[in-house]
Amino acid sequence: MKQIEVVAAIIYDNEKYFATQRGYGEFEGLWEFPGGKIEKGESHENALRREIQEELGVDISIDGFICTTDFDYPSFHLTMHCYLCTILVGELELREHKSARWLVLSSLDEVMWLPADKEIVEYLLENRYEE
Ligand SMILES: Nc1nc2c([nH]c(=O)n2[C@H]2C[C@H](O)[C@@H](COP(=O)(O)OP(=O)(O)OP(=O)(O)O)O2)c(=O)[nH]1
Numbered sequence: 208m209k210q211i212e213v214v215a216a217i218i219y220d221n222e223k224y225f226a227t228q229r230g231y232g233e234f235e236g237l238w239e240f241p242g243g244k245i246e247k248g249e250s251h252e253n254a255l256r257r258e259i260q261e262e263l264g265v266d267i268s269i270d271g272f273i274c275t276t277d278f279d280y281p282s283f284h285l286t287m288h289c290y291l292c293t294i295l296v297g298e299l300e301l302r303e304h305k306s307a308r309w310l311v312l313s314s315l316d317e318v319m320w321l322p323a324d325k326e327i328v329e330y331l332l333e334n335r336y337e338e
Pocket of ligand 1: 211213214215232234238239240241242243244285287321322323324
């Protein structure tokens with residue numbers, strides 16, 4: 208089966224997490240943590256900084272590793288590495304997503320997450336990442 212390796216940013220500020228709604232493709236309308244595919248030879252950190260700059264127009268600080276999750280979609284296997292991040296420079300701008308929300312822990316379940324993200328959301332709820 209096709210394998211996809213992705214990095215995702217759990218962007219945190221003032222007890223809220225940044226969730227984005229996909230604007231195109233087979234998962235359009237579902238919510239995710241911004242990020243994307245790692246290019247050949249790229250480190251996780253560089254891939255994440257590149258993707259967040261491309262998608263949201265901000266520079267991030269990567270403050271810690273959260274977890275890696277694996278999920279079998281019907282047409283590919285996803286491995287996703289998640290990092291806790293904060294915004295260093297810039298104003299958030301939705302260049303690819305149709306919408307975004309800052310969610311407190313207790314409202315993380317108010318949006319319809321991509322199937323692979325449900326495990327991440329549960330992980331955040333159990334571990335309560337705070338600055
Ligand atoms: N960025 C991101 N992708 C996720 C999450 N959860 C999840 O299942 N995915 C899946 C959706 C996509 O199939 C893949 C991420 O790839 P991507 O964001 O580069 O999406 P894409 O295929 O539309 O990108 P592209 O080839 O058009 O550049 O991982 C998540 O929380 N964040």
